[in-house]
Amino acid sequence: MSEVTTIEKKYNKWIVILSVVIPLVVALLFGVKLKDYGVNVEPLTFLPPIYATINGITALVLIIAFVAVKNGKLKLHENLMKLCIALSVSFLVMYVAYHMTSDSTPFGGEGTIRYLYFFILVSHIVLSIAIIPLVLITYVKALAEVFDKHKKIARIAFPIWLYVAVTGVVVYLMISPYYA
Template structure:
């Protein structure tokens, strides 16, 4: 199978995942197992863990760029694969938290409230938008289509980095309001 045929096949999978992941997160976000009568402990210890994972993702993404700029393609690939794993782990922990715990309301007033919601909304929107970018960038590298990989990576990196960093910022801003 040629690279073009493989890319077409993977694009279908990427499109499917880019739709299913946000829909699944949105659906599961609205499900609270405790409110449905399940006897589960709230996983209130998870937010600092998944915020740390977001911070680690940001560091790993920067290290991946440094690695490729230094000509270390293997390390670059390993770091990006690890970053994808971190993002997946973040997502699983985030869903687990929201399925077992009540949502925390931001308690800030005035300008800080608008700043928080701006960061939160852009974080959420870009976390959805970045999914096909990450998967396409990764797929192009795996298929050895490095010119196209490099072309899309210029957009993927800053989007993904923004999502990772703002995930930490959102946590820091809302953490005083956790019960």
């Protein structure tokens, strides 16, 4: 068998494209306010608790998927990981929709809690960008049935993805008192 399978070759360019395009599009859309373009849309202020909940569910499903694979329940693991990807995509859509219709909420805490908040927020954002190619590569390795490499990358991707999901909830809880 060749070092890189046909399936991996097929998806490698998509991994690179998505890993670059998703963060760029999110960054660009984050700065777009629909009202500035004459689009009369109500602010989607109900979304933050929903997408924070989705982050929490993602964290739980990631842990359940981890337990499933450790117990040899591979089909359950596969289905749970697909669910995690779907949850992450739905989070991203809601997050962008919220920020395109609503002004950002400034964090109102002071002192040490402010530094802690920004440390958590910045690490969450940086790792949410880094997790995109890791998840995609891990998923493609599983599709290609290159399970030794899948496991190696998953050992890196899992704790990062879990951190991103959990800190998404933490960031929401820390900033929620300051929503208008």
